[in-house]
Amino acid sequence: MPEGPEIRRAADAVSVAILGKVARQVQFGLEPLKRFEADLSGQTVSSVSTRGKAMLIGFDNGLTLFSHNQLYGRWYTLPAFQYPDSERQLRIAIHTSDMSALLYSVSDIQVLDPGALQQHPFLAKLGPDVLAASTSADEVWQRLTAKPFVNRRLGAVLTDQAFVAGLGNYLRSEVLFLAGLDPELKPKECSREELARLAEAIIALPRQSYATGGITADLPRAEFLMKNGASFERARFNLFRREGLPCYRCAARIQQRKIGGQQIYVCPQCQRSADT
Ligand SMILES: [Zn+2]
Numbered sequence: 001m002p003e004g005p006e007i008r009r010a011a012d013a014v015s016v017a018i019l020g021k022v023a024r025q026v027q028f029g030l031e032p033l034k035r036f037e038a039d040l041s042g043q044t045v046s047s048v049s050t051r052g053k054a055m056l057i058g059f060d061n062g063l064t065l066f067s068h069n070q071l072y073g074r075w076y077t078l079p080a081f082q083y084p085d086s087e088r089q090l091r092i093a094i095h096t097s098d099m100s101a102l103l104y105s106v107s108d109i110q111v112l113d114p115g116a117l118q119q120h121p122f123l124a125k126l127g128p129d130v131l132a133a134s135t136s137a138d139e140v141w142q143r144l145t146a147k148p149f150v151n152r153r154l155g156a157v158l159t160d161q162a163f164v165a166g167l168g169n170y171l172r173s174e175v176l177f178l179a180g181l182d183p184e185l186k187p188k189e190c191s192r193e194e195l196a197r198l199a200e201a202i203i204a205l206p207r208q209s210y211a212t213g214g215i216t217a218d219l220p221r222a223e224f225l226m227k228n229g230a231s232f233e234r235a236r237f238n239l240f241r242r243e244g245l246p247c248y249r250c251a252a253r254i255q256q257r258k259i260g261g262q263q264i265y266v267c268p269q270c271q272r273s274a275d276t
Contacts, residue, residue: 004166005210010075017077017099027093036111052165073106130166141199155183155259173265174216182273239265
């Protein structure tokens with residue numbers, strides 16, 4: 001379930017492997033993209049960046065390789081021309097003289113010239129990236145109160161990439177827990193203080209997840225749990241995938257619900273609902 005922090009960490013690894021180096025050979029797994037192999041092979045990789053769940057790899061001839069990770073995409077970086085032991089479909093291979101960056105399973109891949117990059121329909125409608133240094137809690141607060149979002153349920157707003165880019169399913173549950181708000185609430189039903197707390201969580205939690213490799217729970221507690229034998233997957237979240245278990249804060253049973261076809265996790269006591 002790659003979300004903004006996971007894509008950003010993948011981009012960091014891809015940067016270390018290939019940024020500033022000549023891509024001696026670029027290969028695509030999808031037939032329609034093979035015509036770009038000659039355009040990109042021999043070019044220097046000039047940038048690696050992320051926008052929400054998309055990764056953009058720039059080449060010094062002005063072309064940009066766009067990939068959207070969807071649910072199952074996975075990047076690998078390995079010594080040049082080595083491949084992981086994987087049943088997945090190889091979609092992109094960028095080989096430099098010493099390292100290769102490989103993307104598996106993703107089908108949303110495009111090669112864009114500068115004009116197409118600027119007008120790209122997915123990128124054009126993305127909200128501010130939650131991990132970008134330029135995105136502030138104040139900006140997020142203003143968006144929560146803006147017309148397209150103020151009258152929609154928080155559970156739906158938070159993962160709408162037009163609201164902010166980079167929040168996915170686990171961050172949605174964890175952010176709403178931290179803010180103490182039920183996913184059924186709408187921004188217009190929240191107080192100024194509640195929206196400010198929510199905006200702070202939307203900025204802070206993805207950054208903590210990025211910095212820690214995916215921990216959104218209270219850090220000292222997560223470390224304590226892992227020291228005492230809990231797995232990383234068990235310790236990393238406050239409530240995601242903890243349905244039926246007691247809330248760390250109030251001991252109420254964590255509930256699992258569905259919003260937009262995806263699981264959301266809620267503490268019925270810590271998160272204020274519409275009728276309280
Ligand atoms: Zn609780």
